[in-house]
Amino acid sequence: MTARRARLLLACLLLPAGAQALAPDANYYPRRPGMRWVYSSGETQVAGAPVVHRGVTVTPVSHQYGATTFSQDLLEHRADGSVWLRGVNTGGRLTWYTPPLNIYPPGPLRPGMTWQSAAAGVTQRSLVTGVAPLTTPAGAFNALKIRTETTAGGKVSAQTTYFVPTVGVVRFDTADGSVIQLVK
Template structure:
């Protein structure tokens, strides 16, 4: 998977796994410390305990392969239900964003809804059936384009999270297990 596409999906998956939001049930964006999602690529996304950094409550979300930590996103969940990427730990270096990235709008999502994420634009383009080893789902399909790239898709199910993502070149990664 090309790096820009992988970065987008890591951010989106992390954001979709966040706290319950204003106006939706607490499990719309499932979140509990130590909850994890295992994908067919071997990637595991693990949610940590909220921590304070620079006076802001953030939720560290680890992206790992086996026990090897690849990246940790520091996500802020605001009272309006939006999710913001405040910083990233990668390669032993913390990058804190003076201008955080709005990676996810307040839920619930609806077909036709769109939002900007840095240089990218995401839009809920419809719904579709997804069948994989973790189950059969009716998912919201989120298309995202970054500057100069073809779209890629995330298949999101409220109270479950991202059950599939597909890069612009057609590579598919499925949810294998959630706990």
């Protein structure tokens, strides 16, 4: 997985899930099949119904531009409320992560919380740096501000993600300075 892919993944995970048994705070990380998020970059994310890959129930999240799906993330929502990246399907090729990457710890998130994980040559470290009021085309929010450093191939990059419980990621500031916002 490239550092860019890892950054986009973390920023874009809106964490849909399906009909399986739900964690105690199941709505904290949104997870309904059919949910759609449209971003100012032109990307649309679409949550699918849960499926089983390699004995693990995962929720596919498709990353689309127009009518074309470019990749699909396979997310595992564990009973403790944490969310893990189990695999990525790109161009019909499934890359399965053993161990998986921890995308989010059990909610609720609080300023000062940290978590990290590593898989397939990628290491991610995240810190909730605070709460930030912001307005996007999708509305006004008090978002949790999460700084994530991703190391891949010996290179380190950082981005800031703005997460709103029950909504998902409403904005992210990429390592190259781009600002991508939730449109609807």
